[in-house]
Amino acid sequence: MLQEVYRSYIGSFSGLRKEVWLLALITLINRAGTMVIPFLSLYLTKDKGFSLEEVGWILSIFGLGSVAGSWLGGKFTDSIGHYKTMAGSLLISSILFILLQFPTSFLGFSIGIFLVMLAADAFRPAVFVAISAYSKPENRTRSVSLIRLAINLGFSAGPAIGGLIIAKAGYGALFWVDGITCFIAGLLLLQLLHPKKARQNPPILNLEPTATAKDKVYMTFLVALMLFGFIFIQYFSTMPLFYSEGFKLLESEIGILLGLNGFMIFLFEMPLIKFLESRKFSDLQYVIAGSVLTGVSFLVINLSQWTGILVVGMLLVTLGEMIAFPFSNSFALKRSDKGKQGAYMALYSIAFSLSHIFGHNTGMQLIDNFGFRFTWMTMAILSVIVCALLIWTIRLLKRETEI
Template sequence: MKTLFNNYVNTFSGLSKEVWWLALITLINRAGTMVIPFLSLYLTKSLHFTLSDVGWIMSAFGVGSVIGSWLGGRLTDKIGYYKVMVFSLVTTGLLFIGLQFLTTFASFCLGIFLVMLVADMFRPAMFVALSAYSKPENKTRSVTLIRLAINLGFSAGPAIGGIIITTLSYGGLFWVDGITCILATLVLINVLNPKKTKTLDEVINKNPKSAYHDKAFIIFLFAMMLFGVVFLQYFSTMPLYYKDVHHLSELDIGILLGMNGFIIFVLEMPLIKWLENTTFTKSGLMLFGAILTGLSFIILNLTNWVGVLIIGMLLMTFGEMIAFPFSNAFAMDRAKKGNQGEYMALYSIAFSVAHIFGHNAGMQMTDKFGFDSTWYIITLLAALCVFLLFILKLYLNSKKKKKQIDGEKEILWI
């Protein structure tokens, strides 16, 4: 048991202290965004908005996220990741506190748009910082540590949020959200000031390549958008499927979804550490992760046995654990070819776009066609994602072979 524990701890070794601080800041920030899970309840119960109103507000939420990610990437390339992160965190804190005072539909749409615009400026800047503070061989595990922090934050946030609503009110959520963002800013200023820290992988590119002209990266982005749409069904339409078709209670649904976070927390880092030491490429691993995620939907239509829900959750969880860290590491590797902020912004935008369309599309399909047909359509989207990742793998292999041939010709010429 002791050996097993030591082996688990060793999977975290070699990461810089700055990466650990980034993980802590992310944990504080994500645990603080406890307004988000309760937003629809707050809008309908406290502000008495209609479901149609809530739908438009969530669209404003998504559009703000897309523009914020793009703007964050642009500013990161212009003024650096540190200034963008500080501005994003402290301003988001103030905006969250102010959001509770907006009570009309139009004002709340504008307010949530601004909150998400400023909040998601943080993401591309954080990814560039993560790349700078990670040795090349540790980038995938560094990403995995940040994912663990995000998962812990999202797990703790709703629980803390429920307590705050019960003891204080919905207004208390906005105050706590705002204060935690400001606290994260203070931690960031004290531990990640560029004057006090040392980068481990500084990229200086005098002739940066535009991400928009990087064919491999564009194929990758479309694949990730599709993967995002597929993956997000587990957090929107799938809980409805559990309840309406298999008649699970809220407690059962919570345990099933909680299993996802627990497995990620326990197994993701050792799994990534092991996969890094194999001969598999990042593109190949992303493809395998997408296959597992797609399978998690199609098997639901094969049997009415309730145990298939656990199998589906396990397939999705392992697919997620493989696809996300290696896709993030792939994006950071490609970003070295050009403007890092631009690359990481587009990577963030791919998932923001998935958020805009994924939840709504799943709901509309289940309403019109039913769950079985919806799972077939989602599986087809997963298959298209796999196809694009296969094309990406072939494209990268052809470029690699061409480079080797050109190198051999140059040696012969010399």
């Protein structure tokens, strides 16, 4: 029995190209280093003394930088290619992460975080296009899952290590670690991942690129995705405050709880995706299932003052994430075959970046004015709206295929 489980687990990784594995390694190193992001709200309130309102606006500027970076990343990917875009993003953001520890004023930190995200999130559309370029079409969803596995393995280690670093050396050390790991990831990209190994797409894909803004199916999908991101990011901005203020958890304990998300994804996402791919459900149906689980996670944490309920909530949102993100990414990549991939995947990244602009700030303002429990109920209601939009997207897709 155990041997069959082991073979099934190993088999879920089979058939992926060496370049996809190298891309996953680079992403792992990069993501493990971005440990300052989950602690940003705590850093700004506890270490810098900013109010919740100021933190909300800083996180909105964080999102603006993310939108601008994703847009630039898409432009650069379509003009100079994914390889140069990824390398430039990693190397420039490595310097900016180190410099981010020095601003002390609201304005100074706002400018700093905008520049960091401008450089860092140019990586996102480029890496999505790289997945498409280096993977076989039939392995796209699993290739996406492998990259997500690398991201979440880094994320499981990052917060846990970050919490220990804060306890031993303070918040400032995190910025040095972030900068150095981004630089190492950039060097590895230049040394190991060669652009000539990319799979060439058939020329027909880019002869008459579809205007992405006129793609009603894709735009409706992106609105749903933006709302889903709005809900999901609460777990990594406002939720740590809930852990700290509502349950009196220490930074090290918060890091372990956040790290559980990445660890679970590392263990179970690839086998889960391989299993789900063999079922007869569509990408969008799986995104709906993931949205439901995420909404339920916010309902659950309102049920009890028992600390263990936080683990239950984290497990539910992790399962929702494991289902929703790979299949939403897969749908976007398939849809991007209709036109310029950089433009399509930039819009995919921008949908999440818009979530950062509005999600963090709105979450902070709701908590400040109405409390945690009202905020979590609001997120659960929004998840119902996400499901409705995705069902509408499926109907639009059916109409399109019938024409």
